[in-house]
Amino acid sequence: MAADIHDGAYVNLGIGMPTLVANYIATDIDVVLHSENGILGMGPSPDPAHEDFDLINAGKQPVSLLPGGAFFHHADSFAMMRGGHLDICVLGAFQVSETGDLANWHTGEPGAIPAVGGAMDLALGAKQTWVMMELLAKNGESKLVRACTYPLTGMACVKRIYSDLGTLACGPNGLQVIDLVDGLALCDLQSLISLPIARPSAPR
Amino acid sequence: MINKVAQSLADALVGTPDGATVLIGGFGTAGVPDELIAGLMEQGAKDLTVVNNNAGNGDRGLAALLKTGRVRKIVCSFPRQADSHVFDALYRSGKLELELVPQGNLAERIRAAGAGIGAFFSPTGYGTALALGKETREINGRMHVLEHPIHGDLALVKAEIGDRWGNLIYRKAARNFGPVMATAATRTVATVHHIAALGELNPEHIVTPGIYVSKIVRIPRVATQAGGFAQPQKARHA
Numbered sequence: 001m002a003a004d005i006h007d008g009a010y011v012n013l014g015i016g017m018p019t020l021v022a023n024y025i026a027t028d029i030d031v032v033l034h035s036e037n038g039i040l041g042m043g044p045s046p047d048p049a050h051e052d053f054d055l056i057n058a059g060k061q062p063v064s065l066l067p068g069g070a071f072f073h074h075a076d077s078f079a080m081m082r083g084g085h086l087d088i089c090v091l092g093a094f095q096v097s098e099t100g101d102l103a104n105w106h107t108g109e110p111g112a113i114p115a116v117g118g119a120m121d122l123a124l125g126a127k128q129t130w131v132m133m134e135l136l137a138k139n140g141e142s143k144l145v146r147a148c149t150y151p152l153t154g155m156a157c158v159k160r161i162y163s164d165l166g167t168l169a170c171g172p173n174g175l176q177v178i179d180l181v182d183g184l185a186l187c188d189l190q191s192l193i194s195l196p197i198a199r200p201s202a203p204r
Numbered sequence: 205m206i207n208k209v210a211q212s213l214a215d216a217l218v219g220t221p222d223g224a225t226v227l228i229g230g231f232g233t234a235g236v237p238d239e240l241i242a243g244l245m246e247q248g249a250k251d252l253t254v255v256n257n258n259a260g261n262g263d264r265g266l267a268a269l270l271k272t273g274r275v276r277k278i279v280c281s282f283p284r285q286a287d288s289h290v291f292d293a294l295y296r297s298g299k300l301e302l303e304l305v306p307q308g309n310l311a312e313r314i315r316a317a318g319a320g321i322g323a324f325f326s327p328t329g330y331g332t333a334l335a336l337g338k339e340t341r342e343i344n345g346r347m348h349v350l351e352h353p354i355h356g357d358l359a360l361v362k363a364e365i366g367d368r369w370g371n372l373i374y375r376k377a378a379r380n381f382g383p384v385m386a387t388a389a390t391r392t393v394a395t396v397h398h399i400a401a402l403g404e405l406n407p408e409h410i411v412t413p414g415i416y417v418s419k420i421v422r423i424p425r426v427a428t429q430a431g432g433f434a435q436p437q438k439a440r441h442a
Binding site: 151 | 328411
């Protein structure tokens with residue numbers, strides 16, 4: 001995924017696994033990381049001696065600010081998202097539908113405390129929303145589904161799914177494979193998730 | 205002569221009525237005005253509606269206020285955190301009402317209150333459980349949800365430097381909701397760590413102009429504590 005983030009991109013990386021993408025972005029390009037709590041130009045976490053809890057990321061962990069970085073208030077930060085100014089947003093997911101619906105905020109279990117944060121704004125706001133997830137849940141069920149059964153975060157908002165088994169595009173016409181891990185055939189993946197997957201339209 | 209400098213937290217918060225809606229700045233623990241929250245607990249107003257991004261960390265600050273039982277309802281985007289046990293227990297026992305709002309809609313609803321906007325259509329949340337029962341409209345081929353402003357009777361804001369006119373400058377990402385909340389309440393009280401002489405702040409650097417601020421109180425600087433997620437978290441976004 002990191003290789004697909006272009007020089008000059010403004011990117012928001014969601015909490016958890018997506019945050020790790022930052023470690024793999026090429027160092028010879030400028031990628032500006034956005035944090036929903038009012039930071040552009042977010043840098044890596046500092047050594048413990050330089051931690052400053054007035055400078056944290058969306059996961060509330062201390063980060064640093066790169067030269068050229070900026071602070072702004074929350075309404076501006078979400079105007080940046082909603083207004084379509086971010087190029088890429090990477091989120092985790094419980095489920096993604098073949099048409100790009102996203103469910104990642106609530107399992108819907110009784111007694112679970114719901115928390116949505118910025119997920120709904122992020123899912124809709126960026127020019128491209130990418131999901132990063134393991135393709136199968138712990139119980140072996142596919143997290144790529146015809147229609148989400150978990151409560152929705154956003155409708156038709158996901159463009160790509162980066163997974164442990166391959167990379168797929170999704171949209172109004174359903175799924176299309178971009179990349180598969182070595183040794184995995186398209187028909188194997190299809191049988192794992194029980195959904196039709198189109199072949200790549202052009203060599204990539 | 206305008207002098208918004210209050211001599212104590214108690215002076216700044218006097219007269220906060222029962223039933224007030226209180227906008228409280230902060231994201232996780234960054235920018236949370238712990239001292240003002242402690243002052244509000246001392247002042248004693250009850251039956252409060254609190255608006256904050258989260259619902260308290262640990263046992264301090266907002267969590268301590270919730271623990272007093274004086275908060276009836278909390279409006280926030282992300283109550284569940286690694287150390288939100290005070291909220292969790294109150295919510296599960298039905299003693300605290302929760303209005304869950306997507307974070308951007310929360311910020312914009314507060315902004316709208318400060319800017320005199322009657323209501324606005326936002327695409328965020330359309331088709332989700334958080335938009336249930338809300339008016340929707342298709343605008344330029346995209347579905348939107350009607351969202352109403354959140355106005356506060358009181359806003360509590362943590363800033364870095366202020367002057368006697370109430371102009372404020374913030375520190376790093378502790379700014380977060382502060383400047384927006386300051387605009388949206390009948391009365392806004394800010395803590396600062398330094399009070400500058402009038403004219404000393406560079407007008408190009410002032411983030412919150414004093415018109416939005418009722419009182420400022422100088423407090424000693426204490427290190428902001430860590431608070432938030434235990435790692436690793438998957439598939440969740442604050």
